[in-house]
Amino acid sequence: xxxxxVFVRKEFLHAFRDRKTLLIMFGLPIVQIILFGFALTNExxxxxxxxxxxxxxxxxxxxxxxxRSSKYFDIYREAMSYAEMxxxxxxxxxxxxxxxxxxFNEQWKHLNNVQLQLITDGSDPNTGRTIQNYLTAIINDFxxxxxxNGNAQVLIHPNIRMLYNPSLEGxxxxxPGVMALVLLLVCTTLTAVSIVRERELGTMEILLVSPFKPxxxxxxxxxxxxxxxxxxxSVILLLGTYxxxxxVKGSVSLLLLxxxxxxxxxxxxxxxxxxxxxxxxxAMIISMMGMMLPTVLLTGFMFPIENMPVxxxxxxxxxxxxxxYLITKDVMLKGLGFSAIWKELLVxxxxxxxxxxxxxxxxxxxxx
Amino acid sequence: xxxxVNISKTxxxxxxxxxxGISLEAKSxxxxxxxxxxxxxxxxxxxxxxxxxxxDSGDALINGxxxxxxxxxxxxxxxxxPGRFSLYQDLTVDENLKFFATLFGTxxxxxxxxxxxxYIQLEPFKNRRAGxxxxxxxxxxxxxxxxxxxxxxxxxxxxxxxxxxxxxxxxWEMLARLKADGITIMVSTPYMDxxxxxxxxxxxxxxxxxxxxxxGNIVRNYPRPLYAFKAKNLYRxxxxxxxxxxxxxxxxxxxxxxxSFRDESAVSLPVMAKWLEENGxxxxxxxxQTPVIEDCFIDLLKH
Numbered sequence: 001x002x003x004x005x006v007f008v009r010k011e012f013l014h015a016f017r018d019r020k021t022l023l024i025m026f027g028l029p030i031v032q033i034i035l036f037g038f039a040l041t042n043e044x045x046x047x048x049x050x051x052x053x054x055x056x057x058x059x060x061x062x063x064x065x066x067x068r069s070s071k072y073f074d075i076y077r078e079a080m081s082y083a084e085m086x087x088x089x090x091x092x093x094x095x096x097x098x099x100x101x102x103x104f105n106e107q108w109k110h111l112n113n114v115q116l117q118l119i120t121d122g123s124d125p126n127t128g129r130t131i132q133n134y135l136t137a138i139i140n141d142f143x144x145x146x147x148x149n150g151n152a153q154v155l156i157h158p159n160i161r162m163l164y165n166p167s168l169e170g171x172x173x174x175x176p177g178v179m180a181l182v183l184l185l186v187c188t189t190l191t192a193v194s195i196v197r198e199r200e201l202g203t204m205e206i207l208l209v210s211p212f213k214p215x216x217x218x219x220x221x222x223x224x225x226x227x228x229x230x231x232x233x234s235v236i237l238l239l240g241t242y243x244x245x246x247x248v249k250g251s252v253s254l255l256l257l258x259x260x261x262x263x264x265x266x267x268x269x270x271x272x273x274x275x276x277x278x279x280x281x282x283a284m285i286i287s288m289m290g291m292m293l294p295t296v297l298l299t300g301f302m303f304p305i306e307n308m309p310v311x312x313x314x315x316x317x318x319x320x321x322x323x324x325y326l327i328t329k330d331v332m333l334k335g336l337g338f339s340a341i342w343k344e345l346l347v348x349x350x351x352x353x354x355x356x357x358x359x360x361x362x363x364x365x366x367x368x
Numbered sequence: 369x370x371x372x373v374n375i376s377k378t379x380x381x382x383x384x385x386x387x388x389g390i391s392l393e394a395k396s397x398x399x400x401x402x403x404x405x406x407x408x409x410x411x412x413x414x415x416x417x418x419x420x421x422x423x424d425s426g427d428a429l430i431n432g433x434x435x436x437x438x439x440x441x442x443x444x445x446x447x448x449x450p451g452r453f454s455l456y457q458d459l460t461v462d463e464n465l466k467f468f469a470t471l472f473g474t475x476x477x478x479x480x481x482x483x484x485x486x487y488i489q490l491e492p493f494k495n496r497r498a499g500x501x502x503x504x505x506x507x508x509x510x511x512x513x514x515x516x517x518x519x520x521x522x523x524x525x526x527x528x529x530x531x532x533x534x535x536x537x538x539x540w541e542m543l544a545r546l547k548a549d550g551i552t553i554m555v556s557t558p559y560m561d562x563x564x565x566x567x568x569x570x571x572x573x574x575x576x577x578x579x580x581x582x583x584g585n586i587v588r589n590y591p592r593p594l595y596a597f598k599a600k601n602l603y604r605x606x607x608x609x610x611x612x613x614x615x616x617x618x619x620x621x622x623x624x625x626x627x628s629f630r631d632e633s634a635v636s637l638p639v640m641a642k643w644l645e646e647n648g649x650x651x652x653x654x655x656x657q658t659p660v661i662e663d664c665f666i667d668l669l670k671h
Binding site for chain 1 (some may be wrong): 445
């Protein structure tokens, strides 16, 4: 037991004295979370727009105020000419523009056909379309309110709401995805590399000759990375809650428990890779490159699995992060309990046992 | 005691013969040297003795324990220093020592007497990372780590390779002290001059043992008289001698050539000197030479 503790301490020393390890361990998740959370987001928040309003009457002002009060739009300027609006588009300062007709209020009162021009920046079609939808929704809302107040007629207006992510916030799905991706990459890579390093440096020869059992070598390698990964997970969760506003809706302890299981799966995957790779570089490439692509593609957070060709759907079943992603989505975003995720937990547990047994069997107590 | 009987090992499915039929015996409390060039099979032999590899055929016993069956017992009795510096470069001297002490189920304090002589030299650097030590210091630390659990048998794979001359000398002095403590030591080296410091040596090349004996006996058994030749132009001297029909061997050793003749009765040093003078050599010195281990090694290689 004392040997085990000393070994674990040694692994911590390795981890803390190697800047590269620390950078991978804690830099990667923070960068990923921030990248996915902010830079790669496809949601529209605080988009700047201009209002061209030659009429400046009661109705146009009311609509302008309503847009202004929405958190999705900031009014960059008002009452500009066409030319000014175009210049603002060109310089990229604004994403959209609303052009009122000369006699907006008159049209509103006397015609049943009100004209309004809505212009968006098409150079980023996805964002453009989203902004268009948002603005249309605001305008429709506005029209309905007005019509209702005048009691002219009751219009049936479909009230569309997206469950779990009412404002289609992209970051919500990204947080569980990044958690799955980062934990898988970090745990697998670090475990694999740390074992292969012993072999490459020749220290494994001494470890094997010592009375310390090879199985314990593997276990004591896994413990520090398990603990560091749990710390890592907490960092991601805190970042998610306080920086990206994606709190854990369900039970935090259930999420931590499921994550612990997933980390174990990844660690045993790292063990397996370490028994296959001869050099640290190979181990790094297998675990970084070999894991990165399937994880990103087949986990489901970038591309929905249901839309994939059947063979890929089948393959995605053996990607552990796919199951973990389902668990985190259920617990974090939907606030579901154990009954909703026990199947996924079972799959992860099975994978862990299989990987562990397989790599222990492959781990030689001699030099091959 | 270490005894090997007919140990063979091949790699790449038999394509590479690392060891072919090695038999040797190192008595208890003996300093046994494996002398041979790189690729002779020394490291493979050590890996078999440390139970890290299984031989293809043959048997080996360490203190009466079978290397194939009694793996765990043997491992606890061995101190092993692999060829490369195999400690943790990012841990300090003290941390390395404590780690290996604990790993072998002991403490530094408990066995301090065993390593004191060596550790005293390391003490000023005890908080330095092992990777930042000089070559000689690294080897001393590695030796400390290998000794920390009071092994009965010490296996050292090329401990002095890449170490400066003074540190090499110090290292061999340490081995002599350990031998005096009754530890059986098997050490390999590519340096022929270190052979004289061993009790028994095995000259080994390409997985075969050329000769096993005490260094003195090996030198004594050199089959013919040996001479040392020197001239102003050593290179041309060697070229010319090798063309002489009565020359058996001619190799450069520092500033001299070690020369032996096929037919001792047909030549004498004055005759040779005259012949060389006629061939335009200057500052000729010819004298008798006692053979050294390397002469024996080269001679044995010819058979």
